[in-house]
Structure formats: structure tokens, C-alpha cells
Amino acid sequence: MSSTGTGIQPPPRVIQAARSPVMASAFAGRKKVLPIFELALLIAASIAPLVLRDYITVYATRVLILCLFALSFDLVWGYAGILSLGQSLFFGMAGYGVALLSRDFGLGSIFAVLPAGALIGFVAALLLAGFLLLGRHPSSVVFVSLGTMTGAYAADRLARGSHYLGGQNGIPSIQPMTIGSHELSEGPGFYYLVLAILVLIYLLSRFLLRSQFGLALAGLRENEQRIAFFGYKVQHLKAIIFAISGAIAGTSGSLYAFHEGFVWPNMLGVVMSTQVVLYVLFGGSGTLIGAVVGTAIVEGLSFWLSDNYRDIWPIILGVLLLLVILFRPLGLISLVLGERERVGRFGPSLKEKRNAAP
């Protein structure tokens, strides 16, 4: 049915015009740089282990795992406007969860531990969302950020105090993750596994964010109250995206646990949560690629600075972060992407428009 209501219908040429390729290209805007940029990064990441020394590949694997973690924060903050300062809670809980599976049940198969990690993150996020997001009235940003932060802080303290979880030392020497009979230890193999998972989750996230669901999220981020008056159940939308992001953080936490071979309370705590905020702000929140680039640059810089400026490197890094936030509040990625490409368009693809034609 097409009852937009009133008796006035546009002359067919208006709808036709919007379908015509000429106008389509007009509103497609200027040349797209994002796909080229993404492809270039992917190629660089694919050949990196071939040219890098092994210990750098190991470091790069850790960075890719953190990129995944950053994506999870970007989804909630950059796309849905939920300031979660407790993202490490899902990361760390999944890490501890799979470490326990490995220690107590001897489970190390990738097909068991990665889904388990994702599930732990998903459920934990859903439960927390139940407390923080699902009230009758939309909760304020301050309430949600303090609530999530408190969650992370509490989990950190609890883990430190728990004998079962290994106290301050955490759970050491986790068995390597296995694929069939093959043991996966750090190095190029692990690197490519993480890269594949990162690309997969990146693409899935991009699919979701460019869908009509992504449009609803954009509305949520820009004016939550307004879209409630359209009939959106904003709290449900928030809980869903929060839980999805929890699952991604959980996946990344379980990869981290197996890559490092141990878990410790810092993984759950506030330092880890704030670190991920910095990655995303630095790179540019609200773009998936910004989260990835931000993580890679911050981690890359720390690696290089700590090698060359042993004593003052955190100060240099801090100043750089401040400069970016002062002069590029939209993150480094805004040097590459224009506003339209950053926000995106959600209107139908040309194919769908053709299908809609009578």
C-alpha cells in the first residue's frame, strides 16, 4: 500500500527522476575514497607477516585483536550513542571464561571457545543492558557510562579477590587454541586467523550499519527522543546493539586470552575500557575504519615510542592524543573521509529502486 495519505500524488516523473542514473550519480556525491582505503589497508595487513620480523608479527596480532575490541566500542558509542565505559567487562569476562574452559575442562578447540567467548560477552552485555538501558524512561548518558564503568571496576576487584580466578595473578599458562589436531601458537598462523575474523566481523558490522537498522541507529544517536515519537522502541534498539557489541568484545577477549596464554584482572578493569575509548576517539568514532586505524596507530606509536623514548613516551603519546582531539575532533579518519561518506546514506540501492518500479 502506498497511502502516504493525501490525495496529492507526485507526477510520475518525480519518482522516475529519482531513479534515473543521472540523478543517482548526482546524489551519490563525490568520489568514494572509503572502499579504496579499506582495500589498501587489507592488502597491507595481508602482506605484513611476510615482511615483518616474527616478534613484530606477534605484536601485530595483539593489535588486530584490540582492533576487534575497538570495533565493539565503536558500535555502541559511535553508532548508537551509548557511552559504555565498561567495554572491558565483556572482553575480560570472555577471556576469563575461556581460560576456565581450558583449565578446568581442557577445552581448547576454536569451534568451542570462540562461540563460548562471544556468548559470554553477549549474555553479560544483555544482562547489564537490562539494568542500565531498559527502564521505562531512556537513561541518561552519565548514568549509562558510570554504570558500565562501575561494572568493570567491580569485576576487576572481584577477580583480584577470587582464589578460584587466581587473584592478582590471574590464570596463567592457558593451553594453546586448537583447530582439529593443529595447535595454534603465536606467529603468522594466529595472525591470519585473527585477520580473517576481524575482516568477517567488520563486514558483518558494515552490512548491519548500512541497513535500515543502521538508519534507526543513526536516529538513535542523533535524537533519541525524536525517534521514540515515531514509534521506535529505543530501549530495545539500544539493548540489541549493546549485546551485539558485547559479543564482539567477547570474541576479541577470548582471542586475546589464547594469544597471550594467560588472563589477569587488568583485562576486566577500567584501564582497559578507557584504552579502547582512546583508540576510537583517536581514529574517529562513527566509522568502522576509524576504530581500526585508531587502534593500529595508537598501539604502533606506543610500540615505537616506548622503544625510542623509554622514559617520556607516555607523555608524548598523551600530547599527541590531545592534539588530535583538539584539532580533529572527528578523529584522524576525517583527514581522509568527507562528512557525507562518514555519516553515510541509507536510501535504497539502485537495484532496489529498479525493483520498486511498477
Place this chain on the structure above:
Amino acid sequence: MPLLEAAGVSKVFGKLTALDGAALTVGDREFHGLIGPNGSGKSTLMKCLAGALVPTRGKVTFINTDVTSLTPPERARAGMSLKFQITAVLPTLTLYDNILLALQARSSLLDLAFSRTRGRLHEEVMTMLFQFRLADRAFDAAATLSHGQQQWLEIAMALACRPRLLLLDEPTGGMSLEERRVTGELLQPIKQHCSLVIVEHDLDFIRDICDRLTVLDQGKVLASGTVAEIQANRSVQEIYLRRA
């Protein structure tokens, strides 16, 4: 049976009684104007109708259902739509996406995730934009529109939800004379399927488009009736004279 009936609606903020037992009845496809001096409780009553505020006392009935304590999304799904006093278009999104956002509000989450209703809604989005004379700007960011055009976009968004009742809080605020005239023209055709409650300072505008008027003063209903009745009403004339 009226479409909307508010009875004995009061709203108290601390010591301030913004609304004191206000009543309002709106029939099917009726354009109803809500007028009164500043601070008379017009916007508060609108918010109580739309669900942005829960009345301290009183009852709001919409299509034979008590909606007094329903949340805004629930009311929207029941067929009520609100245009805010302050324009709240989503500035970074294109006009097209603004309308689509409103139109797709009732699609299921699964349909949204797989963009299943996008193709089907295309025609409706373009129709809406055309109707509100915004079709040629469809793919510009909403922030680039003039103030008047943003108001139209908002009305279009409010209408895109296919409401039975549209609540408009000062739709012509900040508009030029010409823009006001066009706004009146744009609103006329919706009468075929939709009732309207409109808060407006511009009395000429409201006289031209409304069937009935309700006058509020200090949180109470001073008078309610047809435009002619209200114009002839002595006490209404007094408060407007007093204000002038």
C-alpha cells in the same frame, strides 16, 4: 465518538500548576486549534497528549482506548504523531533518510536488519518529499535547509508515520508570511485521513485552517467552540486585549 478526548487533565510541576483540569475533544478529521497567551499551558497539554509528560491527574482517551500512561512509542504505534516545537530533524542525514526513518518505524527489526522494506518505501518517501516541495533537495543533508523548510520536513516526518491524529506545536514559528501561507496549503489535504491539534500564536493562520478552537488561560479551558463562536466570545477577547 470523538477520536481524542482529554478530561480533567492537570499537570503540576512542584509548586507550579501548569494545567488545571483542562479538557479537549477532537473529532475524526477535525482541525482543532489550541490558543492562549504565553504560559497558559498549551505546550504542556500537547505534551500530555503525546506522552512526553504524564499528567498528574486526568485521563486521555484515543480511539476508545485509555492512553494516559502509554509511552510515546506506544502512542505512536496507536496512531498519534507529534511535531516538536523546536525543530528536531536529524541534521546530518539526508532529507530522504529523515523521511525513511519515520516511515520504517513500524517495520520489524529483522526487516530493518536486512533492509527488506527499503525498496517498497521508496515511492512513499519521494511522494512525501514532493508533497512538501522538498523533492529536489532529497539527497542534501537536512542541516542545509532553511528554517521554514526544516519545519516542513518535520511535518512530513510526522505525517510519514501515517497517524490518525497529528499534534503540531507551533508549526509556523519563525516562518515568513509566504512560508506560512504555503504551510496552510500543505496542511489542507491531510484532512482526508487525519485529525489535527495545532498550537499556534498566529491567530490568522489558525482561523484559516481550523474547524474548532480551544482557548487556554492559566492552565484552564476558557472557551471551546467553532471559530466563529470563539471570535464572538467576550472573555476570549478580554484576555487577548489584556495581552495587547
